Amino acid sequence: MPKHAYLSASASHRWLSCPPSAKLCAEIRDEAPPYAQQGTDAHELCEYKVLHALGEDVKDPTENLDFFDAKMANCMDEYCFYVMEQYAKAKQLCEDPKVLVEQRLDFSKWVPDGFGTGDCLIVADKILQIIDFKYGLGILVEAENNPQMMCYALSALDVYDGIYDIETVEMTIFQPRRDNISTLSMKKEDLLQWAETILAPTAQLAYNGEGDFHAGDHCQFCKVKATCRKRAEYNMELAAYDFELPSKLEESEIAAILPKIDNLVSWANDVKDYALQ
Structure with missing residues (x-):
């Protein structure tokens, strides 16, 4: 099996619900949706805004963005304000909280070759925060029962639990064009139990092209x-x-x-x- 994001976090809702769909979808070439570049531009601006607010010397990418407009600028400011607000709260929990932006996250401990990119992580004692920015307007995305966020949280836990005394994971979807800030809080133990009892065995089925087909809402983005x-x-x-x-x-x-x-x-x-x- 080639080593790539065969079981991506972004598609985890689908392959966890319908394991054999992963193999079928992997056989079909990806086609970028019409507004993919708009989302890419938004995330690039998000990265710049947060790093700049943290005091890092970064270049403003605005002039090179294809889809930049006043609405995007306002959304990015809202996102940056929210991140810095959460960072300020993290400073109350420990002296040296860590903010990671556009961080590669490896959750292959539970999902074969599983990796993704986290928009923003704030690591502190007691609470680990995963913040995912969604610029899409059409579909409301919730943090509740969101396996993409849970996979990202597992990856961060695997690296930072022990360095920081993490007890709880907070996973937030920030979707400004839908006025949506959705947060799910889980105890570390509950997240790890889900990973061992549900995520890992189902991911192995999906990786092997095994398991049963199931239809439902998760079919929306299935290639077949x-x-x-x-x-x-x-x-x-x-x-x-x-x-x-x-x-x-x-x-x-x-x-x-x-x-x-x-x-x-x-x-x-x-x-x-x-x-x-």
């Missing part, structure tokens, strides 16, 4: 979502619903259908787009 048989079966359950008996649906039946409608519409559109291509 249009042709996946399991997803088709999942959505055809609703399409095959017997609408003739009874002649009118009861409220309880409508309630059972409603949660599946968005997935059904999304699946139908994916199949249509695939067929037209």
Whole structure:
């Protein structure tokens, strides 16, 4: 198996829910989404703002950004203010908290060849903070049950637990264009237990192309979502619903259908787009 981000943290929600999808997706070439460069520019400006606020001699990248505008500048200022606010709190916990920006994070202890990049880490006694910046506007991202953040936290724990007396991990999604600051706090022991009992065994299944296919919300960014048989079966359950008996649906039946409608519409559109291509 080639050594690369085969099981990326950003796709962990999908391969933890559907382990064999990792192998299928790895066989398909990546295509950058239309606004990928916008996100890259935003993260580059984030890095500059925080490092500059920390007193480091860094070059302002603004003139070289393709998507820079006043809105982006305001969002970056909000992000930088939030990071520095958390840094100030960390200083109250110990004399020498550490701030790491755009840090490579290796969680291969639990996920084969697993690594990623953390936007901002603040390491102090008692609390380790993982802050992830999301510039996207379309999808609201929550910290609750967010395995990407948990993988990043594990990597940081593996390096800094012992150097600092870490008890709790705080994982925050900072998504300014959705006015969203979402934070999940976990005890160190609970995070490590999740890693050993859920993350590691499921990651091994995914790495080997084993396990069972499962359809659900995690299919949204799957590269094979249009042709996946399991997803088709999942959505055809609703399409095959017997609408003739009874002649009118009861409220309880409508309630059972409603949660599946968005997935059904999304699946139908994916199949249509695939067929037209």
